Amino acid sequence: MRFFKLTLLAAGFLSLASCSKYPPLSSRLLEDLAILTQYDVNTNFGQYKTFSMVDSISYISDKSTKKILDAQAKAVLTRIAQDLTSRGYQEVAKSTNPDLGINVSAIEVTNVTAYYPGWYWGYPGYYPPDWWGYPGNSYYYPYYPTYYTSYSSGTLSIEMVNFKKINPKGQIPVVWNAFIRGLLTGTHTTVDITNSIDQSFAQTPVLKTSL
């Protein structure tokens, strides 16, 4: 009887020890794209009309940086331009002094634990302000950036800069950014990526012009 009681007690403790609070997880959790956007709540996006875009995508990884303009990159740039145009903005050449500028980057980083503005802006091949015709200026975030703690695969970063609000320090504010994560796993099609770009604009309803 005593042996039976002890066995029952031991079985109970073993059951407790083997219990994990985390349930079995679905593989979809890691496979599907996540779209994170943030905008400057003090910016009136309706007062701007023109924008210009970079002519290729900066690819930044631990090993190298380069500019890419393959079919997928072209599809990405084209979709971003279409989404902005559908919201009333007009694409113009960068030499015509646009209101807004669009930077696009694909980042493959394995050990980044927090997003820190400017960390990767020093990479060669990235679009510094002087590419836009603003030498000596720098980018900054007027709002407190959201920390995104996972770059274990890849992230497509889209940034909108405001050339009409350059401050006396020469800083060009980033007024909207979108991170589409999961891009570089090799399992996502161009349609997945362009649909995610559409979603990044859809979840920022303030991003439209009233001009």
Next chain:
Amino acid sequence: MKKIFLFLILSVLLSVSVVAQEQSTSPGYKPSSYYTFAWNTLWTIGDFNKWVGNGSPAGFNFGGRYFIPGTNFAAGFNIQWQRVWQDYPQQTFYGDNGVALTAVNYRFTWMVPFQAAIDYYFIPSKMISPYISLGIGGDYMEHHLLIQELDIYKTYWDFSLTPEIGALIKFGAFSNFGAQIAFNYKWTTNQINFSNNDKFKNLQMLQLRVGLCYLLR
């Protein structure tokens, strides 16, 4: 007619006395205390069901009761471990400061309730002993929102009430072992607050408990 009526009354009185005799002389005992270890299934209801819609069999309960001498009341405790979870297709969460996030998300709540309980047993000496109970206590809950490998979670302590009905079933008239089956409703002051479209208060649930008990004389 009078004789028939009298006969019927006498028959009823006789049968009642026979039953009473059986009840007083049938074997059995009222335990002084007992302990249970039970498997617990939970179903979320109300606002809690909007957070996680699935029921969950992932839970267990450990309890003890001590009969108050001279009464059919027993007081004791319950400690529980429970988990509910569900995965959802792509959804958009809107936060403060212009933040929005769209992703497949996986939600789960892990809870550790602990309660004092007072029970009333209708026929505690019988092999099948139904009871009603009221539990009062608290819970520790962790609400997790998983997006890719991000695990965003919030923890809350709360106060809770648990009315319950159930039965103890002895495996024999004088056996020290038995089973317990119980069904309860639980109301808590716990809350879930992740984003502007995920704010819930006063979480509620229904539970079914089936387990084994060890009774002491």
